[in-house]
Amino acid sequence: MIQPLAYVHPEAKIAQNVVIEPFAIIHKDVEIGEGTWIGSHAVINEGSRIGKNCRIYPGAVISSIPQDLKFKGEYTLTYIGDNTTIREYATISRGTEEHYKTEIGSNCLIMAYAHVAHDCRIGNNCIMTNNVQMAGHVYMGDWAIIGGSSSVLQFTRIGAHAMISGGSLVRKDVPPFTKAAREPLSYTGINSIGLRRRGFTNEQINDIQEIYRYLYLRGLNNAEALTRIELELPASDARDEVLNFIRTSERGIMRGPGGHDRE
Incomplete structure (x- = not known):
C-alpha cells in the first residue's frame, strides 16, 4: 500500500x-x-x-x-x-x-x-x-552488539558475539565472544550471557573462557598465546575462529584487563 x-x-x-x-x-x-x-x-x-x-x-x-x-x-x-x-x-x-x-x-x-x-x-x-x-x-560479525553513543574507527573489526559497552571508543579490533569496556577499550571477559541465550553449552563457554585466559591473563604476548592455544587446547570452531581473527588483524586487538597493549 x-x-x-x-x-x-x-x-x-x-x-x-x-x-x-x-x-x-x-x-x-x-x-x-x-x-x-x-x-x-x-x-x-x-x-x-x-x-x-x-x-x-x-x-x-x-x-x-x-x-x-x-x-x-x-x-x-x-x-x-x-x-x-x-x-x-x-x-x-x-x-x-x-x-x-x-x-x-x-x-x-x-x-x-x-x-x-x-x-x-x-x-x-x-x-x-x-x-x-x-x-x-568497519566489519561487524554475527550477533555482535554495540552500546549507545559508541564510535568505531574506520577499518576496525568486531568479532561475532562480541558485546561493546555504551560510550566506547573502538580503535582496535574486538575479538569474537568477548565483552569490551573502559577507556581505552579493554577486555572484560567473555559474553557468557549472550552465548547461553544463543544455545552455547557450558562446555563450549568454558572452552572459550580458557582461550582468553591464555590470551589475556597469563602474561603471554599474542604470538606466544596463539601458539599455545593451538597446541594445548582442543580444536573447535570457536578456537579456530579466534585464532583466525587475531592472526588476520591489521589494527591489533583491544587491550587486556590491566590496560596493556597487545603485542
Whole structure:
C-alpha cells in the first residue's frame, strides 16, 4: 500500500504488500522486498536493495552518497537483509570503489540516530544501539552488539558475539565472544550471557573462557598465546575462529584487563 502523499519513482521495484507511508521518498534504482514498511519522511536513495519484512522508521536515510572525499560518483549499492529494523533518523551510506557496497545482514536492529558509513559489512542478528557512529570499512560479525553513543574507527573489526559497552571508543579490533569496556577499550571477559541465550553449552563457554585466559591473563604476548592455544587446547570452531581473527588483524586487538597493549 503506497500512500498518495509518498513519492515513489516509477522505476523503483516495489514488491507485494509493501507499505509506504505519506511523505516517504523512494528514488529510482531501488528494490524493496515483500512485507517491508517504510515510515513517513524516510528517504530511500538510489542503489538501495532492501529485503523482506524490514521496518524503516521516519526520518531514516538509506544509501546516501558516501561522506568520503575520494568518492567520484561511481555506481555503488547498499544491501539490507530480511527482517531488519532501522529506527528513526539512522543514516546508512552506500559503498565506494573500495568494495562497491555497504551491507547490513538480516534480523538486525539499527537504533535511532546511528550511522553506518560507506563499505561497512554488518552481519546477521546485530544490534547497534542509539547514536552509534560507525566509520567506513568497519566489519561487524554475527550477533555482535554495540552500546549507545559508541564510535568505531574506520577499518576496525568486531568479532561475532562480541558485546561493546555504551560510550566506547573502538580503535582496535574486538575479538569474537568477548565483552569490551573502559577507556581505552579493554577486555572484560567473555559474553557468557549472550552465548547461553544463543544455545552455547557450558562446555563450549568454558572452552572459550580458557582461550582468553591464555590470551589475556597469563602474561603471554599474542604470538606466544596463539601458539599455545593451538597446541594445548582442543580444536573447535570457536578456537579456530579466534585464532583466525587475531592472526588476520591489521589494527591489533583491544587491550587486556590491566590496560596493556597487545603485542
